[in-house]
Amino acid sequence: xxxxxxxxxxxxxxxxxxxxxxxxxxxxxxxxxxxxxxxxxxxxxxxxxxxxxxxxxxxxxxxxxxxxxxxxxxxxxxxxxxxxxxxxxxxxxxxxxxxxxxxxxxxxxx
Amino acid sequence: xxxxxxxxxxxxxxxxxxxxxxxxxxxxxxxxxxxxxxxxxxxxxxxxxxxxxxxxxxxxxxxxxxxxxxxxxxxxxxxxxxxxxxxxxxxxxxxxxxxxxxxxxxxxxxxxxxxxxxxxxx
Numbered sequence: 767x768x769x770x771x772x773x774x775x776x777x778x779x780x781x782x783x784x785x786x787x788x789x790x791x792x793x794x795x796x797x798x799x800x801x802x803x804x805x806x807x808x809x810x811x812x813x814x815x816x817x818x819x820x821x822x823x824x825x826x827x828x829x830x831x832x833x834x835x836x837x838x839x840x841x842x843x844x845x846x847x848x849x850x851x852x853x854x855x856x857x858x859x860x861x862x863x864x865x866x867x868x869x870x871x872x873x874x875x876x
Numbered sequence: 877x878x879x880x881x882x883x884x885x886x887x888x889x890x891x892x893x894x895x896x897x898x899x900x901x902x903x904x905x906x907x908x909x910x911x912x913x914x915x916x917x918x919x920x921x922x923x924x925x926x927x928x929x930x931x932x933x934x935x936x937x938x939x940x941x942x943x944x945x946x947x948x949x950x951x952x953x954x955x956x957x958x959x960x961x962x963x964x965x966x967x968x969x970x971x972x973x974x975x976x977x978x979x980x981x982x983x984x985x986x987x988x989x990x991x992x993x994x995x996x997x998x
Contacts, residue, residue: 802984817984855923859983863936870922
């Protein structure tokens, strides 16, 4: 079964820029996987950030952007704030109705 | 604006069947715009997609759970449900219901319930 890969952890300084990636254990991520990104904080439901590779969900600040970088989907956060410290998950659509979550990236702002 | 709310037992014995319901408000379960989805997060680990159902009854399941999962729609109550059979402690998780857009452009999880913790003791 195909595994969706994410960096387990990442650190960024306040005000800095960070790019999280979402890859496949076999093959390249493309727009046909309809990459989406979610922010998850403890005790809260996931918050949808990005869908269809690069479309921001309603109310999401433009500090968050999505793209394809090389063979991976990417989530870039600019002007990182303290409350951006969260877990971030990507989801790829694998066809035949099947979606797969990445393992998540724990982002630390310090 | 859709609102989703999970409900069901918080404790399920090993080998029994976990049953959860997701009540939908602010819209119809018969909407052609959405799949209705279940997603879970075991303690200390990541999110896992369980499966989707369309109002027509078409279902799609995570291959790793497919043999134990049933998702169904109860149109008269505007809700959908999850049954997971033969549970073990590994099925302990917060279970979320969510929507997934039907069209390709909206192929993502948009509206989410608050989550329901289900514990299976070891």
